[in-house]
Amino acid sequence: MAxxxxxxVIGVVxxxxxxxxxxxxxxxxxxxxxxxxxxxxxxDLRKLAGRQRTRPEHASxxxxxxxxxxxxxxxxxxxxxxxxxxxxxxxWSADLFAVxxxxxxxxxALGLGALDTGTAFGGMGASRALTIGAVAExxxxxxxxxxxxxxxxSNLPTIITTSLAHPLLLATPQRLLALAAFVIxxxxxxxxxxxxxxxxxxxxxxxxxxxxxxxxGSDLALVKLGESMRLAVLLALFADLFVPWGIAxxxxxxxxxxxxxxxxxxxxxxxxxxxAFEVAVAKLRLFRVPELMAGAFVxxxxxxxxxxxxx
Amino acid sequence: MVDLFLGAALVGLVAALAGAAAPEGSRxxxxxxxxxxxxxxxxxxxxxxxxxxxxxxYHTDRLLPLSGFTLRLDRFGALFVATSTVVGACxxxxxxxxxxHGLSSRTASSDLPVFVTMLLLVPAAADVTTFLFxxxxxxxxxxxxxxxxxxxxxxxxxxxQWYAVMTQAGAAAILxxxxxxxxxxxxxxxxxxxLVAGHLSPWIRSTAFMLVLIGFASKAGAVPLHVWLPRAHxxxxxxxxxxxxxxxxxxxxxxxxxxxxxxxxxxxxxxWLVVMGIGALSALFGALHxxxxxxxxxxxxxxxxxxxxxxxxxxxxxxxxxxxGHPALALLxxxxxxxxxxxxxxxxxxxxxxxGSIQQxxxxxxxxxxxxxxxxxxxxxxxxxxxxxxxxxxPLVCGFVSEWLLLQSMLHGLPTSNAxxxxxxxxxxxxxxxxxxxxxxTFVKAAGIGLLGLPRTAAAASAxxxxxxxxxxxxxxxxxCLLFGVAPFLVIPAVTDAAxxxxxxxxxxxxxxxxxxxxxxxxxQLAPGLLAAVLLAVVLLLALVQRxxxxxxxxxxxxxxxxxxxxxxxxEYTATSFGEPLTRVFENVLSPSRxxxxxxxxxxxxxxxxxxxxxxxxxxFERRLxxxxxRGLQRWGAVAxxxxxxxxxxxxxxxxxxxxxxxxxVA
Numbered sequence: 001m002a003x004x005x006x007x008x009v010i011g012v013v014x015x016x017x018x019x020x021x022x023x024x025x026x027x028x029x030x031x032x033x034x035x036x037x038x039x040x041x042x043x044d045l046r047k048l049a050g051r052q053r054t055r056p057e058h059a060s061x062x063x064x065x066x067x068x069x070x071x072x073x074x075x076x077x078x079x080x081x082x083x084x085x086x087x088x089x090x091x092w093s094a095d096l097f098a099v100x101x102x103x104x105x106x107x108x109a110l111g112l113g114a115l116d117t118g119t120a121f122g123g124m125g126a127s128r129a130l131t132i133g134a135v136a137e138x139x140x141x142x143x144x145x146x147x148x149x150x151x152x153x154s155n156l157p158t159i160i161t162t163s164l165a166h167p168l169l170l171a172t173p174q175r176l177l178a179l180a181a182f183v184i185x186x187x188x189x190x191x192x193x194x195x196x197x198x199x200x201x202x203x204x205x206x207x208x209x210x211x212x213x214x215x216x217g218s219d220l221a222l223v224k225l226g227e228s229m230r231l232a233v234l235l236a237l238f239a240d241l242f243v244p245w246g247i248a249x250x251x252x253x254x255x256x257x258x259x260x261x262x263x264x265x266x267x268x269x270x271x272x273x274x275x276a277f278e279v280a281v282a283k284l285r286l287f288r289v290p291e292l293m294a295g296a297f298v299x300x301x302x303x304x305x306x307x308x309x310x311x
Numbered sequence: 312m313v314d315l316f317l318g319a320a321l322v323g324l325v326a327a328l329a330g331a332a333a334p335e336g337s338r339x340x341x342x343x344x345x346x347x348x349x350x351x352x353x354x355x356x357x358x359x360x361x362x363x364x365x366x367x368x369y370h371t372d373r374l375l376p377l378s379g380f381t382l383r384l385d386r387f388g389a390l391f392v393a394t395s396t397v398v399g400a401c402x403x404x405x406x407x408x409x410x411x412h413g414l415s416s417r418t419a420s421s422d423l424p425v426f427v428t429m430l431l432l433v434p435a436a437a438d439v440t441t442f443l444f445x446x447x448x449x450x451x452x453x454x455x456x457x458x459x460x461x462x463x464x465x466x467x468x469x470x471x472q473w474y475a476v477m478t479q480a481g482a483a484a485i486l487x488x489x490x491x492x493x494x495x496x497x498x499x500x501x502x503x504x505x506l507v508a509g510h511l512s513p514w515i516r517s518t519a520f521m522l523v524l525i526g527f528a529s530k531a532g533a534v535p536l537h538v539w540l541p542r543a544h545x546x547x548x549x550x551x552x553x554x555x556x557x558x559x560x561x562x563x564x565x566x567x568x569x570x571x572x573x574x575x576x577x578x579x580x581x582x583w584l585v586v587m588g589i590g591a592l593s594a595l596f597g598a599l600h601x602x603x604x605x606x607x608x609x610x611x612x613x614x615x616x617x618x619x620x621x622x623x624x625x626x627x628x629x630x631x632x633x634x635x636g637h638p639a640l641a642l643l644x645x646x647x648x649x650x651x652x653x654x655x656x657x658x659x660x661x662x663x664x665x666x667g668s669i670q671q672x673x674x675x676x677x678x679x680x681x682x683x684x685x686x687x688x689x690x691x692x693x694x695x696x697x698x699x700x701x702x703x704x705x706p707l708v709c710g711f712v713s714e715w716l717l718l719q720s721m722l723h724g725l726p727t728s729n730a731x732x733x734x735x736x737x738x739x740x741x742x743x744x745x746x747x748x749x750x751x752x753t754f755v756k757a758a759g760i761g762l763l764g765l766p767r768t769a770a771a772a773s774a775x776x777x778x779x780x781x782x783x784x785x786x787x788x789x790x791x792c793l794l795f796g797v798a799p800f801l802v803i804p805a806v807t808d809a810a811x812x813x814x815x816x817x818x819x820x821x822x823x824x825x826x827x828x829x830x831x832x833x834x835x836q837l838a839p840g841l842l843a844a845v846l847l848a849v850v851l852l853l854a855l856v857q858r859x860x861x862x863x864x865x866x867x868x869x870x871x872x873x874x875x876x877x878x879x880x881x882x883e884y885t886a887t888s889f890g891e892p893l894t895r896v897f898e899n900v901l902s903p904s905r906x907x908x909x910x911x912x913x914x915x916x917x918x919x920x921x922x923x924x925x926x927x928x929x930x931x932f933e934r935r936l937x938x939x940x941x942r943g944l945q946r947w948g949a950v951a952x953x954x955x956x957x958x959x960x961x962x963x964x965x966x967x968x969x970x971x972x973x974x975x976x977v978a
Contacts, residue, residue, distance in 0.1 A: 050861045056870035058765045058878070060685045064865070065850075068857070072850040076842070094842055095835055097718050098706065101747075102846075105705045108751050115759030115884070118682075119870045123884020126759060130752040131892040134602070137748030138741045141718070145740050148722055153835050214870055218857050290896045297741065304737040 004248075005079040005089040007256065012078040012236070015264070016228035017041035019235070019271050026275035041228060045221050053217030058118045066113025067215060067222035073106040074229045083236045084259045085248035086157040095154040096144045099237070100137075103189065103230065107133050110223075114211035121203065125210030132195060132207070132289055136188045139181050139296035146178040146303035147241060156237075160244045170242065172310065177303035179242050184296040186238055188289070190231040193278040195289055198227075205283060232267065235274075239266035312356050313367045316384060316435070319352035323428030330421030338420045343403040346424045350403070353431045354396040360389035361805045364812070368437070378440040378499060387573070388434035390809040391565050394653050395430040395558045397791070398660045402550040403427070405664050405784025408777060410671060411548040413459030422459075423551070426452035430558050434565055439489045439499040446485065446562075450478040453559060456551045457543045470542035477539040481529035485566070488522030491515060492574065501574060508575050516575055520582055523570045524589075531563025531619040532612075534593040535932045541600070544612035545676070549667020550784075552608060556615045557660035561652050564622050568645075571630060572813045580731055583630030587735055590623025591742040596900070596932075598749035602756065603894050603901060603928055605886035607666050607676040610757055611659065614702055617746055618655045622648045624739050625717050628724060629814065635729045638815040640720065643830070645810040646803065646822070647716035653802055654709040657791045658701030664785035665695035669761065671781075672774040678757065678886035683766035688776045690786065692762045697789040701796070703754035704747050707843045709795035712828070718743060719835055749893075756889045765880040797840040799828065887926065894928065903928050 021038040028035025055063055077099050080090045094102075111130050114122035148154045150169050151162040163169050188195045191208040200206055206213075212223045240247055246262025248255035284292065326345030333341050360367060366385040374380035384392065406414070406423070413419055429449035436442035458471040493499040495515050496507040508516065529536035540560075544552045567586070571578065597616030604610040625648025632641035668691040669684060670676045685692035701710035721739045724732055766772035776782070795802055807820050822828055827838040857863055870878055894903050906925040912918040955962070 052864045052866055054866045054868045057867050058683065058870070060683075060763060062685065062763055068850045068853045071853055072846055075849050075853075076846050079845070080842075090838075090841065090845065094837060097715055098837060098842065101704065101706055101711060101714075102842075104748075104751055105707075108703060108705060108755055111755040112759050112763060115755070116763040117870050118764035118878065118880070118883050119872060120882050120884060122764075123759075123889060126755060127884060127889045127892055130755050131896065134745070134748030134752045134893070135896065138744040141744035141747075142737055142741050145722060145737060152723070154719070154722055155835055218860060218863065222853070222857065286892065287895060301737050301741065305733070308733045 002089045004085045004087070004256065007260070008081075008083045008088060009075055009078050011084070011260065011263075012074070012229050012232050013225070014042070015267070016225065016230075016232035017045055019232045019267060020228040022268060023271045023275035023278075026272050027279055030276060030279045041224070045225055048221035048224070049218050051217035053215070053219045056117045056119070056214055059116045059214075063113050063116040063214070064219060066109045066116075067219050067226060069109035070106040070226035071222050071229070073102045073109075074226055074233060077102050077233055078229065081233065081237055082157045082160055082247065083233070083240060084256060084263060085251075086161055087251075096148070096156055096159070097141070097154055099156070100140055100144070104133065104137075106226065106230070110211055114214075117214045119214065121206070121210045121213050124203070125207055125213070128207045128286060129191075129211055132188055132293070135290045135293040136185050136296075139293055139300050140185045140189070142297060142304060143178040143181040143185065143300035146174050146181075146300055146307055149174070149304065149307040156241075160240055160247060161249065163241075164244050164247075164249065170244075172307075174303045174307035174310065175242070177299050177306065181296040181300040181303065182238060182241070184292060184299075186234045187274075188293065190234055191227065192231075192274060194281045194284040195292070197283045200283075207286075231271075235267045235270045236263060239263065239270060312359055312365075313369050315352050316356040316367050316382070317369060319349045319356065320428055320432060322346075322352065323349040323424050323431070326424035327421040327428075330424060331417055333420075335415070338417075339415060340407060342420050342424050343406045346403045346427050347400045349424070349428060350396040350400040350431070353392055354400075356384065357389040357393035357396060360384055361386055361393065361809065364808065367435075375440055375444060378438060380444075381437040381441050381500065382432070382435040383437035383501075384435040386809045386812040387569070388565070390649065390653070390806060391434040391561055392431050394561060394656045395427075395434075398554060398558045398656050398788070399427040399430060401660060401784045401788050402553045402664065403784075404787070405553070405667070405781050406550045408780030408784075409549050409667065411459065411550075412463055413461070414456075414548045414551070416459065419456060419459040422452050422455045426456055426551075426554065430554065430562070433562050437501050439493045439501075439504075442501075443482070443486055443489065447482055449559065449562070450482060453551075453555060454478065457547045457555075459551070460546070460548060464546065466542070467546045470539075470546040473539040474543040477529055477536065481526040481536070483526075484522045484529075485526030488519045488526065488570070491519045491522070492570075501569075505574050505576070513579075516578060517582070520571055520575060520578060521585075524567060524582075524586065527563040527566035527570075528589055528623070529563070530566070531560050531623070532593070532597075532616040533563075533589050533619060533623060534596045534616065535936055537593065537597070537616045538930060538933050538937055540616060541604075541609045541612040541930070544615065544663075545606060545608040549664060549670065552612075552667065553660045553663035556612060556663055557656040560615055560619055561656060564619065564626065564648070564652055567623075568626060568813060572633075577630055577633045577814070580631055580634040583627045583634060584731060584735065585627075586630060587624050587627030587739065590620045590625075590627055591739065593617065593620030594624065594742050594746045595620070598746040598753070599893075599897055599900060600928070600930065602749045602753045603890040603897075605678045605890070607669065607678055607681070607757060607761060608663070609676075610678075610753065611662050611666060614750070614753060615655075615659060617750070618651065618659070621714075621717060621743065621746065622651050622655070624648075624742065625651065625720065628720055628735070628739065631732060631735065632724060633814060635732060637724075638817075639819060640724050641814055642807070642810055642820075643716070643723065643822075644720035645814060646807050647713060647720045649806045649810055650716055650799070650803060651713035653806065654701065654713045654792075654795055657788055657795060658698045658708065658710055660698075661694050661785050661788035661792060662698035662702060664781070664788065665691050665698060668777040668781050668785065669695070669774075672777055673768070673770045675768070675770065678760045680768045681761040681766070681771050682764045682880060682883065683762075683771060684774055685762040687766070687771075687774045690776050690782045694782070694785040694789040695762060696758055697792050699754040699758050701792045703751040705751065705754075706839065707796050707846065708792050709799065710792075712796060712799040712837070712839055714743065714747060715828075715837055719830060722835075723830070752893065756886055760884070760886045760889060764883050765878070767880045767883065767885070797843045799839060803828070900931065901928055902931055902934075
């Protein structure tokens, strides 16, 4: 279904920045400020896209390639993952493992781009981001494993249709444990508080921002777009894996429209909750993050074991 | 076909003679050319065996006394021969351009073809004596090659000592294990042992398997027997380290499978849990050390330990599934492990060849002395990047496919409702995931610090791309990485047949043939070629859009640096600083040591005159296991030296006592 994939891609490209805008708005309101309009990130992107970009004098071709790969991998994930319907085009060509490794490819590209600048900030950001990525990986894959056990498959549409057919599965202990682990990993992967603060520009606390410090103009637009899309895709995947109702299982514009409304509502609620949570917590020390990830890993292993024991 | 195979071996030996006889100028081209021919001939035979399944056999009584010399190349062996031929041919083409000091000597020139030939012959050995003869020849020739540069670097000697001791101890374990099997089954031919092995007592079988496991796991670089590997693979010259890391370690896996599955037809679950445990430990330990190492080749060598660990996890899972009665799953796990062996050979080969080029161009393999090489050595840099993507198991390149297969075999092994399996599989996935994340970290570190940014030394700043031969050798392997990454169906059917010939001929093929990987009986698919094509198309499209949107113009500027005057390489992150967070996270495993030495100005201790920081990351196994053992051995040696004090009377007394003891025992 090429149309579904196209709709998903457009939805993620437009919805990603809007999601970031919404989260900023929620955050500002909770802090007693009015905040910029929700569409402000989109306006920022339009402004940046038309601007000349700069390149540090020592950088190679890796530097301009990195934002393209970041956005490209996220777009591919948006096209193949069942966000709106269970049968997107190419949906059969990849599973959850492939999604994870595609997103990792984006992180790796950005890390290489950061090191290409030859500045201390680039190296610092890349080192920290990849460290967190490495320790988040076990929790991510094992929680995927926990989700795959009832469906006997790591294929995303199969997992979603299985949970639609057996709604009680969603309330089982293994699902809830996997859910907890997944939330922690999503927070880490998308660089939100308490793992990374997307609003900081203080060198001691920067992770993602340190990596992209040298990007400007249309390159910066791509980076910003990529990170907001990544957040949107992860939240949408989370919504579909744990609250699958509303996703279109049959073709037809009506089903798709319902799915779109349901998905937007789910992601908006999740984003709002995440933003509200971010107001309440402070950033963790970098060396406490692995402990958080180890906790997530333990939760996910418990999820697998309970899935096997209770099955 | 058998003549062709013998011909390949003969050409290899002729190359060795040529290496000994030819004058210095023509030595390298003649030996390398002949060895490439030998590899080509052997590849034809191996592919024929893989395609038809008709084994190639040969026996002669003239070569080895008493037992004769028996070869039989079946599908399973042919898979390893084919892998070795490709790596061997690329390494020898690379050799044509490589300026090895020690490698050009008469001994090394005639030794290298023998080593390659042994790599091709070991998987074809069909009886115990032949196998041990070839195995030892391989070990000794590789040892000589490691030592080729001993005049130029002191570390080479230490590496050679470690390697010699470990490989001989391993060979001794294999010898005892195989001899035990041979004596109990009253025949030393593999076919005869396989026939009667099922009737041997479990004690004999388990002892023999554990002994050969020790020997073969040490060759595969598995923890805790890996200590020789990061030394020897790092100190060997470019083509030799590629051959060792991409080809020789595979034969350790070959041995475990040949004895465990081929001769003994599998065993109890605990054997395979041991194998999985060793594999998981190796994968984690190797990945951690390669992520924190700053020596480029040591990093790659530790990554070999990591990858062989992953293969052992797959091998162990396969054996576990056989012992719990799931042949289809066992086949999937074994195919995953063997595909990883092949793909690892391809990407690790290209990485080691690229690392050799970097070392030749800059004179160092210390990442903290490199940098900015991608613009200075574009071809070598590209080869390294492609191989590195394979190492990091990222989409587009072959490593991803085999990692995906391994994960699938774990996932589908879960619902087998066996307690051991249920515990082993999630841990296996956790290990795979953590090593995957660490491998991505390693790749970003090696490529980012080594190839990108500013050059950190004058040598790196003036580096230029290496000779065309070296680019061709490494480039071919890098091309295979990409090819297998998008078209794994070129390899998987042959591997499936090879795996099936080993464990269960009737199990259905786990993967549907075609351009898509589709697990039969499970809804798990992957179309790596399509994924790669879509990703490339999207990235190209984005680049075009960016170019067209008015934001395409680029202004080259200075990097922003908080108001500092100019940018120097000293401000860059180094490999050490890049790995620092990870070192701190895994402090308990890595136990880094750090010495800070500050000397003050004589007049006032508030002013620092000089400060040096020395950090080191030793191998924990080396320090905790081998050093005490070494000390114990030396103490024992000191005691033992007291006994022979040079007095003839004492020696005569020893002889007398020994004779009496023998007589008493015999009587």
